[in-house]
């Protein structure tokens with residue numbers, strides 16, 4: 001049983017996942033009491049543990065080996081120390097076992113011109129930008145998350161707008177608050193002397 005929740009921060013490339021994760025980890029580290037969250041950058045795992053079959057120049061992306069990737073993810077979040085607190089930074093929820101994850105946050109940038117600028121400044125080709133903008137408009141990541149973790153009203157999939165710079169801090173605060181609520185509801189019970197109830 002984990003003592004902290006595992007959260008996927010998902011969304012179309014460029015919505016602000018990595019920026020939001022960094023803000024969340026920084027808030028959590030400064031909080032009192034401190035919340036021991038840890039960043040699981042799936043991009044880094046894909047590269048460092050070679051969960052891919054090379055770079056596709058045309059698509060401007062690494063061709064991810066999903067089976068290998070999920071084996072590596074499982075090593076970290078399910079086998080590992082099992083304590084939870086992973087903030088998983090990846091565009092997609094596909095392949096993640098429902099039981100590994102307590103909350104999916106889907107960041108949304110429905111102002112596609114804003115998303116366009118963010119992706120274009122990464123040097124993405126127009127075709128790739130268009131593909132990502134379409135995915136954002138159609139809510140592909142949200143739909144996939146709801147297939148796995150239920151409808152937003154069930155509370156395990158949350159969509160947060162990430163358009164303005166202020167949204168970053170606000171979203172990080174909201175996720176941290178959700179973590180605190182989870183700790184209250186599921187975390188180890190203490191009666192003040194650390195022995196539990």
Ligand code: ADP
Pocket residue numbers: 011012013014015016017018019020118161162163164165166167168
């Ligand atoms: P992702 O990890 O989802 O691909 P990033 O966190 O790398 O996205 O953000 C992409 C770019 O957009 C970065 O330059 C970041 O500073 C900027 N950005 C992210 N979220 C916001 C936001 N809510 N408002 C303004 N700029 C943002």
Ligand code: MG
Pocket residue numbers: 017018019089
């Ligand atoms: Mg990122």
